[in-house]
Structure formats: structure tokens, C-alpha cells
Amino acid sequence: MERQREERKIEMERQREERKIEREKEELEARTRIELEKLRLQEERLRMEQGIARRESPGRESEFRIQDCYRSLPFFEESDVERFFIQFERVADELGWPREFWHILVQSKLTGKAARAYNCLPLEDAREYTKLKESVLVAYSLTTEAYRQKFRKIQKTQNETFCEFLARKQLVFDKWIRAEEIGGDYGKLRELFILEEFKNCLPDAIKLHLEETVLA
Incomplete structure (x- = not known):
């Protein structure tokens, strides 16, 4: 009888933890959708007012589309958080991604403690890449x-x-x-x-x- 109660208690704890993780995942996805929608509206407004903003590169012009960046993002691993940021910044610099979009791209890959650190940030700080990165590194004691x-x-x-x-x-x-x-x-x-x-x-x-x- 005592063993059954203990097993039920363990099962309830497991289910509670799973629900917590699921809620955090849903919150992160919701914030991502909101940010992407804001970017879409900003892009439409720019198209109407000024036309499409273009970056110049040798011999050609290219339009920045954030949707095209996701396949180039490095994989996030909690065991080596610092390497993720190093790889991300190298890719972003190499491909010429505008810095104002970096926080959107990074937060889409965060999991575990990194995602929780992001969710705890005030909205203004969450939109600033440097503060987002600092918050994640502090969460893993990488100071x-x-x-x-x-x-x-x-x-x-x-x-x-x-x-x-x-x-x-x-x-x-x-x-x-x-x-x-x-x-x-x-x-x-x-x-x-x-x-x-x-x-x-x-x-x-x-x-x-x-x-x-x-x-x-």
C-alpha cells in the first residue's frame, strides 16, 4: 500500500513536470509567433512607404528575408551554450544578417534553462541580442x-x-x-x-x- 502511494506520488510529480515543460514551450512558441507577426507587419509597412529594403553585395542585390535564415542556424546544446553563440555570431556576420533580427533567430533555438531565462526577461531586454545572450550565459554560470x-x-x-x-x-x-x-x-x-x-x-x-x- 505504501509502495503504491509512493509510485502515485512519483507519477504525479512526473506529470506536473511534463505540464510545466509544455507550458514553457507553448509560451516560447507564442512569443515567437508574436515577434514574427510584428516583423511581418513592419515589412509590409516598409513595402508600402519606402519599398523593399535591400542590402548591396558585390555584383548583386539581395532582399533580407528572416524566414530564409532558420535553416542556417547552429544547433543549440545545453552542454555547450557558449559554442552556440560563437557559431551563431560567425554565421550571422558571414551572411550579413541585420543585428536587429538576431534575438528573434536565437530565441527560436533555445531550450531548457536558456528558454526559461529568455521567458523571464522583460520584453525590452528580450528584443536586445546582447542582453538576451548575457541572460542565457548567466543562467548557465558562464560569466x-x-x-x-x-x-x-x-x-x-x-x-x-x-x-x-x-x-x-x-x-x-x-x-x-x-x-x-x-x-x-x-x-x-x-x-x-x-x-x-x-x-x-x-x-x-x-x-x-x-x-x-x-x-x-
Whole structure:
């Protein structure tokens, strides 16, 4: 009897979680439809008032149609969120997609925690690609401070070689530097390391407060 009650409880929890996921999916699809409809109306208005906006490229003209972009979008995986954004931005730059449409294209691929982070954004922020991206990265703790801490605390595992450990540490370092948007600027790199050493000299309570504030 007790076992049956426990099984019913587990089944109810499973059904409740499935309904929650389905609601989130429906909300995301609804927001996507609304945004696409707004874009369609904007396009019609531009056609009526100014004609079709065209981008010029060597030897030809082409009309931007957001519907044609979806087949070129990279696949979103929760296990490697950062790679999705890197691939997306490369494709968008290469194909010349107008930046004002980026948030529409990105949110159509989001799932899991990323979709929930998007749904929690105010409408104004959800329409801005940079804020959308930042919100998703924070949801997965992919912030500059998180990368810094991971780089400093990463340890060699028993099953990996020293070369593999070095490669893994280099990968995390590259992600940290990329998140800081330092590029090849030596001055910014110098400032970053001096600031970190300065923080290491602070009392533990103050240092912990600063780290928690940045990660929040």
C-alpha cells in the first residue's frame, strides 16, 4: 500500500513536470509567433512607404528575408551554450544578417534553462541580442568570474595526461579572456591580472562579497 502511494506520488510529480515543460514551450512558441507577426507587419509597412529594403553585395542585390535564415542556424546544446553563440555570431556576420533580427533567430533555438531565462526577461531586454545572450550565459554560470574561478581551481584528474590537463586549462583560460573581451589588448590583459592580484590581497570577507556580487 505504501509502495503504491509512493509510485502515485512519483507519477504525479512526473506529470506536473511534463505540464510545466509544455507550458514553457507553448509560451516560447507564442512569443515567437508574436515577434514574427510584428516583423511581418513592419515589412509590409516598409513595402508600402519606402519599398523593399535591400542590402548591396558585390555584383548583386539581395532582399533580407528572416524566414530564409532558420535553416542556417547552429544547433543549440545545453552542454555547450557558449559554442552556440560563437557559431551563431560567425554565421550571422558571414551572411550579413541585420543585428536587429538576431534575438528573434536565437530565441527560436533555445531550450531548457536558456528558454526559461529568455521567458523571464522583460520584453525590452528580450528584443536586445546582447542582453538576451548575457541572460542565457548567466543562467548557465558562464560569466567572467565563473571562468576565472574555474581557471584558478581546475585540477588534473587521475585519468588524464599532463598534456590533456594543460589543453583543458588553456581552453578555460581562452574562454575567460574571451568573456572579458580583451582580444589582443595587452593593456586590458595587464589590468585584469593586476586586479586579480589586488583582490587576492583583500580580507577574505571582502573578497567573498566581491565574488558573490559579480556572480549574482
